[in-house]
Amino acid sequence: MIHPTPYSTNHKPAVDLLFPLKQWVNNLEVNNAKIAHLLCKVIPCSCPFERKITVMGRTLFQIPPLCKLNPLYQEFVVLRLKALSYLADVCGEDVAHYIC
Known part of the structure; x- marks a missing residue:
């Protein structure tokens, strides 16, 4: 029997509808230098800061940070890391210009 904690609610946990897509992105392998370069250029190395749009x-x-808008942000960061690792370890390239 599960005893409720003071912080728990008696709600069922939310179902992650994006789980299959997250799993697919996590299972992608980087094995092409051109694709790896593209991923390193397109995926930012850190969560961009929020912006405030002001007039007079x-x-x-206010625009929230990208990592709060994109539910797949963590998976994309891992994919970028795989691309960096591929370029550095397999291709022997210097990836210093991709690191923030």
């Missing part, structure tokens, strides 16, 4: 000193709206 008044904030119109």
